[in-house]
Amino acid sequence: MLEFKGLDYRPVWLLPGLHPVLLRTRGFSGATVPALKIDGRRVQTSVAIARALDDLQPEPPLFPSDPEQRVEVEEIERWADDTFQDVPRRIVRWMSVHRPETREMIAREIGVPLPKLAAWINAPTARRMANKVDSNDEIHNAIAAVPGELDHVDDLIARKVIGGEVPNAADFQVATNVRALLTVRDLDEITRGRPAAELAMRIVPEFGNDFPAGLLPPEMLRGTGRS
Numbered sequence: 001m002l003e004f005k006g007l008d009y010r011p012v013w014l015l016p017g018l019h020p021v022l023l024r025t026r027g028f029s030g031a032t033v034p035a036l037k038i039d040g041r042r043v044q045t046s047v048a049i050a051r052a053l054d055d056l057q058p059e060p061p062l063f064p065s066d067p068e069q070r071v072e073v074e075e076i077e078r079w080a081d082d083t084f085q086d087v088p089r090r091i092v093r094w095m096s097v098h099r100p101e102t103r104e105m106i107a108r109e110i111g112v113p114l115p116k117l118a119a120w121i122n123a124p125t126a127r128r129m130a131n132k133v134d135s136n137d138e139i140h141n142a143i144a145a146v147p148g149e150l151d152h153v154d155d156l157i158a159r160k161v162i163g164g165e166v167p168n169a170a171d172f173q174v175a176t177n178v179r180a181l182l183t184v185r186d187l188d189e190i191t192r193g194r195p196a197a198e199l200a201m202r203i204v205p206e207f208g209n210d211f212p213a214g215l216l217p218p219e220m221l222r223g224t225g226r227s
């Protein structure tokens with residue numbers, strides 16, 4: 001969204017899992033990233049950030065000026081933030097607990113010194129993060145939900161509420177979550193070659209490394225083929 005608006009920014013990467021604490025030490029009151037400092041003011045949650053950026057730099061706008069269209073964009077934004085987001089969240093957090101190599105991959109990717117040790121130290125934190133979103137109980141449901149949620153995204157694109165030439169706030173909220181699912185290569189059969197995937201790659205071409213196939217149990221993937 002910052003790049004869309006042509007705003008200069010300096011990204012700061014925090015070690016996943018430890019980031020809630022690191023955010024506190026930087027004066028943020030909430031525990032989640034993305035977290036933004038704009039001229040000393042702190043803004044958290046992607047929904048609040050979209051609005052803060054529109055206030056700061058109105059052009060190009062993240063929301064349509066037509067009130068009805070704005071309501072529609074805000075509804076999709078809310079769905080992606082409240083509901084859809086839990087799908088990639090649960091899957092990735094499940095892997096970070098049950099597949100320790102994913103913790104090492106992440107540590108290595110963000111350049112933490114001694115990634116093996118960092119992955120080991122981060123185990124209890126990974127469990128806590130997974131528990132926060134009921135990853136253990138919900139992993140089956142989360143995987144089973146992927147085809148339906150992506151069909152819904154394809155449908156929104158077909159209806160042209162998202163996926164237009166100029167992205168809106170809902171595009172960013174939806175596409176980032178689809179992009180997170182694309183990194184889980186076990187889901188390739190469900191995620192690839194559909195409009196949702198194209199949109200995700202257009203909005204977020206770079207998203208860090210993929211999680212290689214073979215991490216999710218095959219029995220959980222059964223029955224999730226193309227609907």
Ligand SMILES: N[C@@H](CCC(=O)N[C@@H](CS)C(=O)NCC(=O)O)C(=O)O
Pocket residue numbers: 016019020031032033034044045046047081085132
């Ligand atoms: N759409 C989101 C995403 C927020 C989010 O869930 N971020 C995760 C990334 S791992 C987080 O920081 N979680 C910390 C926690 O749940 O304690 C937002 O509202 O900003």
